Amino acid sequence: MGIQLKFKYLIVIILYPLFCQSQNENFINDSIQARELNRKATFLGEKELHSQALEIFFESLNLRKKIYGNENYNLAAAYMGIGVSYRSLGQLNLALQYYKLAETNYALAQNYPFAQIVNLFINIGTVYRSKLDYNQALRYFEQALAISQNELNSPSEVIAGINYNIAEIYYLLKNDDKALEIIKRNLEFAYAEDQVLFYELLAFIYQIKGEISKSKINYQKAIDLTVAINGKVHINVGISYLNYSVFLITNNQFTEAAETLKKAFNIIQLTKPVNAMVLSDYYRIEGYLTTNKPIAARDIELFKKEKKQNLFHANEWFRKGLAALKFPENYSVESVTETKGLLSLMDCINLLKLIADNYNEIAKLEQTNENLVFTESISQAIQTYQVVSSLIQRARKEISDDESKIQLTTLEYSTFYQIIQISYTAYTITKDFKYIELAFQNAERAKSSSVFDKISDQLALDNSLVPDSLLQLEKKLNNTIAILSEKLFEENSRSLPDSILIKEYNNEIFEASRKREDLNRYLENEFSDFYDLKYSNSMLSAQEVQQKLKNDEIVIEYVLNETDTLTELYSFVIGNKNIEFSKQILNSAFHHSIETMFNFMSDTEYMFTKNEDSKQFCVAANHLYKSLILPFRNQVNHKKITIIPDGKLSYIPFDALLVNLPDTAVTIEFNRLNYLIRDYCINYSNSANLLFKQKSPGKKTSIRAIAFAPEYKEGETIEVAGRYLSLIPLPGVQREVEEIAKVIKTKIFKGDDATEYNFRNNAEKYDILHLAMHAFINDSLPALSSLAFTQTKSEDPTKNGLLNTMDIYNFKLNAELTVLSACNTGSGQLRKGEGIMSLARGFFYAGCPSIIMSLWEVEDESGTQIMTSFYKNLKHGKDKDESLRLAKLEYLESVNSRRAHPHYWLGFVSIGDNSALYLSYDFYFFILLILALTGIGIDQAIRIKKARKKRAL
Missing domain, CATH: 1.20.58 (Methane Monooxygenase Hydroxylase; Chain G, domain 1)
Structure with a gap:
């Protein structure tokens, strides 16, 4: 992106008349001097002499405090100037601090100064843009736009100028279509200087889209308009030449690029920009x-x-x-x-x-x-x-x-x-x-x-x-933002959204977000120990991960680098004795195998699977085994594996990989295939650091579980994101939670009692959370993916029956395990750095170190059987991943080939800390054995003692 000398947005300092009238000559002289100091500082800022400008702004501020006291509307301009100076010097946090003081003092005016607040918000948005916090920058620019439209009734030229900032943020977020939409809507109304910026942004976007001729036309328009405004020798013309030269270099037009760059250099020499x-x-x-x-x-x-x-x-x-x-x-x-x-x-x-x-x-x-x-x-x-x-x-x-x-x-x-x-x-x-x-x-x-x-x-x-009071304030602000974001999303999704409500929600979210930012800055400034810990490098090294592994454990972390020409797969294989780092070049068959596997296993038409499709699944599963596991067979060697996937690898359960390719000339028998799960216990994590940072405290003698199983009514629908979705009855989940309660002590909320309200009031008290219900994944906004509890008529979003990820973020769970035995749970949007996490990410965030979840819709009967077996194994003191593995294998051994279709049983995965929750029965047997041996020993000692006494007599 080229440089934009858009002074009115980056350094907006408005000098306001001093309203005081006083017969005191010193007061008048000080007022005049303060005003002159502000003007001088502004002039120095325009000349890029920001350090000198800063000193004079502080002089002006001190003089104004002498006149007006420590809080007064007339201090705001000086605070604003100090903020702009710090921004220009790269001291962004200090800039925000003084912008906040400017706003506080602007608010003391007799009539709220909306125009000054708009300029202030644009400056704050620019700071957040510089901090690479594009979402927060966007909020400020949009708030400035809303005030300009609703409170000031600003001319279309001003509105267009603010919209440029918004379009640029969308460009930086790689949302080019949204940026184009804003540009086309505002270009013709913009001031000429802003039109130059719009033309250049258009040129950048068209170049990215490969529309080279359109890109070139817009660069030329930008240059021509800049020359028309400023003349041929002006620094803004030089900047336009610089931007155009990048376009020429990128398109291999090196001769013209050199000539254009020379023009820019000549202008820079003549104008001597500071x-x-x-x-x-x-x-x-x-x-x-x-x-x-x-x-x-x-x-x-x-x-x-x-x-x-x-x-x-x-x-x-x-x-x-x-x-x-x-x-x-x-x-x-x-x-x-x-x-x-x-x-x-x-x-x-x-x-x-x-x-x-x-x-x-x-x-x-x-x-x-x-x-x-x-x-x-x-x-x-x-x-x-x-x-x-x-x-x-x-x-x-x-x-x-x-x-x-x-x-x-x-x-x-x-x-x-x-x-x-x-x-x-x-x-x-x-x-x-x-x-x-x-x-x-x-x-x-x-x-x-x-x-x-x-x-x-x-x-x-x-x-x-x-202090705890500040922690509670942070939680309250996060809750407020979550609730309002859900309301805003739902309102925007309606066929006829209420513009007044949308404005109200946006304003409230904006204010809550600002308060959260202020709180974070306060914590960092006032609590140095918190600041030092927050910014310390707390990530584990590969060797530190190695030291945390047992003899029978191994971690395989994949990095999938996809480019236009090839795909590289890097693998870190970490055992407690060695670490290996390798690379493979993959072809298109690898990606095809991933898609084939996932589509086959998650297909809702699994009951009508053709044998040809089954064969393709087997070929794909074996191909992936050869790429992902076979190269490390010597290191793995029957150890418990933790997989840290990347990209598309997050979509497939490694349990389903086939060690051997079956005879594809005959009918595939799913219960006889040599799945990887037969020999290996497989767990997953988003990252090695997350795995070891969030560990369970240890085994307990008493575990408290809570289970929720709503009973949806026939034909019941809910409105989510403007769409009406069916809540298909799930009769199997009622039996599922009842069967689980027979295995472990469980508080059950089912039917009409399985409400969001009951979950909110009870979730933080239990060690295991079991949620057997529908889940709705929001691919565009994963934070608003939601779990469907029993539906109520409440307008209160905390009681309406839909619990979204943002809500879960704000819980402080004590649970050591959450089981999402839900319909459509894990099929969230694939996000770099986040994997399959959508709803599951919320539970990790809330403090739960371990998740059992399904990657696709779970069939009632098989889901109930696997979950019941899982809890039995867990109760016997098995690790979570081993408990799930044994439950799957028990299911596989108990069914025929048709019911052994991967869709029925391979969807559940164990993510995060895999340690056992219960003490093993072997432990109790060992204690009893020791007691028995001790008793025998005591008995023998008594017998020997008595025998000696008899002999002595």
Whole structure:
């Protein structure tokens, strides 16, 4: 994205007349002086002299406090100026702090200053954009838009300008269609200066979509309009040339690109801009051109030599760009621990990526030689990628909103992959274990979820001095946001939504989100122990994971890197004695096998399966076994396996992989197939860190379970997201919970008693939660996926019978196991870093370390049989994953081939902590044996003693 010198949005300081009238001459003089100081500071800010501007804004503030006291409307402009100065200096948290003070003092005006608040919100949104918290930025921009439309009745030009900020956020979120919709709706109404920005954003989007001619037309429109507004020699014209030159380089039009870049350079020389962003952008594009410059040499060695020279030279340009943004010159992971002071975090990350990519290319050119250049280039690439990874991790921890965390991880996924790729290259050549650790660390970061952050934050809170009252406030705010978000989603989904209600919900969500942000900043500022723990590097290394494993346990973590040309599968195999790191290149058959397996097993028409489809399933299941397990057969060797999947691998139960391919010339007998489950116990986790961070406290002698089994009425429907969905009766779940109650002590809520209200009032008291009910997955907004309890007529969203993921987030569960024995439970949207988690993610987030869930709709009879057996095995002291495995095998042995279809029994998976809940019967037998032996020993001792007495007589 090119630079936008959009001063009215990035540095909006409005000087307001002082309303006081006083006969005191000193008062009048001070008022005039304060006003002049603000003007001087504003002028310095326009000249990019932000440190000097900051000092003078503080002078103005102190003088105004002398006149008006510590709280007054007339302080707001000075606070605003201080915030803008800190923003321009890269001190984003300080900027937010002073923007908050500005808002507090604006609110003291006799008439609420809506225009000033709009400008303030745009500035705050810009700060959150810089912090890579795009969701929060969007909220502020949308709130500014709402105020402009509803309170100020602003002209269409102003509305269009605010909409540009919103469109840009959608572009950054890779929602290009939404951005296009906003641009087309506002372009013609915008001020000419804003039209330039709209044209350039259009050009970026069309280029991404591959519509090159449309992209070029819009770049030309932007240049022509900029020249018409400013003349040929103006820095804004130079910026338009810079943006256009990137387009030309990307499309291999190097001659014209060089000419265009030269035009930009000439303008920069003539205008001498003090804006560091312009200079950084120019250096970046010079480096980009140098990197991609075509080489005429035909001799391979000459080609390599010239290419390396270009890459080294390009990195010099990129380093100049970093220097302009105040990035440390001799950077390292240890030296770059914070993001404050950087003029643009995103631009710094992009420049660092370019440097690392170039070093990686140099290493590839020298890979056959393995000389000093190769070694140094690999080292430089890895070091630079590490800094990028750390910056992303830091930015993610500073974000409060869960969806924003997930979005940032998704947007930066390619960075984590690149680090894993180059680490593998370095490891294969050097055999240095540190490269395995680096690759593993970034595999874990790629899989990091809001769940892991929640656990880390909770540990920080538990080990710091934060008062309970503040923790309760955080919980209350999270509950408020969850309830309002559900209401807003439902209202937006109606065929005729109520615009007044939507406005009301948006306002309330906005205010609650702001209060949560303020609370987080307060906790970090006032409780240093919490701050230190929150931002500490608490992730486990591969060796630390290894130390936590028993002799019979092994962890296999997969990283699936899909590109347009090939798919790479990286695997970390961690046992308690060794760690292996490997790579496979996969073809299209691998992806086809995943889709074939999942579609076959989850097909609702499973009763009408054709033998040909069964054969294809067998071929696919065996193909995946050969790719995913067979290469590690020596390491696995009948150990208990924990699978940490990635991407599409999250959709398949590894239990179903076939060790041997059956004779496909005859009818497939499902109960005779050699499934992996016959020899191995398989558990799953989102990440190794999540697995070991969230462990059960240990076995108990007394376990309390609670089960919910609603009874849906024939023909009953509910409205979810504007659609009416059928609540098909599930007669089997009533029997299921009754059978479970015969095995373990269980409090049952069934039929009309299986309400959301009863769940909310009881869930936190029990060790096991068993939920046998319908679940509705929201693929577009997984946080609003919901469980359907017995339906009530209540308008209160906490009692209406639909419990969504956002609600579950705000529970503080004591449960050690949650079983989601529900219809359609796990088929949520596949999300990078989150896997199959949708509803299950909510229970992890709420503190439950272990989930048993179904990947597809469960058939009543088989589900009841498997669940009953599972609890029997659990009661006998078996581990959770082993209990589930034995239950499945018991089912498989008890049915014919038709009922052994994978759909019936392979859907349940064990995720998270797999340790036993109950003491084993063997333990009780051992105690009894010891008591018996002790009794025998005592009896013998008494007998011997008596015998000796008799002999003595």
